[in-house]
Amino acid sequence: MSKALIDLVKKQFGAAVLESHSLFGDDTLVVEASAWRDVSGFLRDDPACQMDMLTDLTAVDYPEREPRFEIVAHFYSLSKGHRLRLKTRTGDEEGDDAEVDSLCEFWASANWMEREIFDMFGVTFKNHPDLRRILLYPEFEGHPLRKDYPADKIQPLIAYRDVPNIEKIAPFSVDEGMSFGRQTHTQPRHDTDDSSVN
């Protein structure tokens, strides 16, 4: 149904559209990071699109790719009843310079969801009114949903009490819960010699 939508955006922003597909019934467009704001604004304002709701905004980390992060938005039109997924890619290998335009001017829901992406992935949003951590505390170091953030790392706000003969263990060991299917999380891990976090 929203095949027509994809064609419409392609006609409008031909050069900026990197790819499009309809997997499992979800129509998807991937655009250049530079066109992120313009395409989103077009989707909201164009009478044929009328995407009045930004239902979801999130990111996915692909450390082996360049650009590294995929920003994923899901739009829904209450009046037309159609949906579209819009994606863009940003960030270099180290995850620095990951920046896209903020969508806060179009949808108020973008505010908190962009803060969450900033918190979890370290992607910054240009022109965001209030970009700070939302789920984690300000002292937190790193961005936990990046694939290279070790799942067993702990950063207590207050150091654990030093009780002799009691060994503190992290909530997860390195491979705990991992299935045989994939072992891609075995990147070199940070040394946890730091006495405040043992």
Place this chain on the structure above:
Amino acid sequence: MEALDQELDEAELEMPTEPMLLNVGPAHPAMHGTVRCVMELSGEIIEHVDVQVGYLHRGFEKMCERGTWTQVFPYVDRCNYVSPMLNNVGFALACEKMLGVTVPERCQWYRMILGELARMSDHLTCDGAMAMELGAFTPFLWMIKAREMIWDLMEEETGARLTHSFGRVGGMASPPTENLKENARAVTKHILSVIEEVEKLLLGNRIFLDRLEGVGIITQADAISLGWTGPCLRATGVPYDVRKASPYLKYDEVEFEVPVGSASDCFDRFMVRLAEMRQSAHIIEQCCQRMADSGPVNVTDPRIILPPKEEVYSTIEGTIQHFKIVMEGLKLPAGEVYSYSEGGNGELGFYLVSDGSGTPYRVRIRPPCFLITAGLERVITGAMMADVVPSFGSLNMIGGECDR
């Protein structure tokens, strides 16, 4: 000695004022234990507010990337812990959308019955807590007692009152019990009578009405822009319900209405929830009539569903099947999917990315609460301090889902 009641010059009484900074929460009962509001007050009027969430953040999405797809079910239970069955079914539907399988009809009806009961428990909790926070303790006790009946039924069906982990990709953990229909009818009948009594008790109560009517208003445009869904959006008059807009399971085959409000204040949100419970009871009755008493519940694909235990211990095929699913996990085709269903608070979405292995590459839950809580700032800015309690209560913030 000078007279104490002498006439004072009015100008001398004018004291310099400065805005007062007030911290509410996170350990404040009205904030449900997990949200902190930093408010700048001028008198009793809230000038600015900073809503801070995250006190219940447990790294849900990171944890999901470490197990198999089936091992995600216990985690989604703990997202919305008032209606975990809806989360279970929502996640199962997302995986099934990726696999391209549809569960047997009996299972679809079963999921609907349990899902609607969970929705009722969600709304009972919210409306009950709202009444309690405004001083009406009796309706709260009645509603929690009614909710307890739902949880008893859930315990009968799943073995657990609260965190059932009952959904499975391609079916349910076990078939419905023999007494399901009888129990479900008894529970809904009791809940309907509780709703009636609660209405009698509250809707003629001047104090209750005064504290809800015209309080916590948000415009329709704001609610849409904030991404509100569920009862909070419907209270503004938008009849958006995923069950109607894009029916899943058998929702296109049952009759029900989508109650909407008009004033979009706390009272409308309260009333929309009450009306929705009646609709849920109506849906449950229809499901009970149409659900077959026997028949398969799970799909038969051996790559998706665990074999019966007898086969695991007696045949080599069963053993291999069991081993493959438990150790490697069931494999979802590589790709991405966004699947959505109507949770207790609105559109509950799952954005899944699979790399074709047995472990999820990314599980993103779209929590309706998170976006609704994001709107709290707009709802209470400019309101009186005392209006925070009913406004926050009517949004039904569930900590586990908001902070994940």
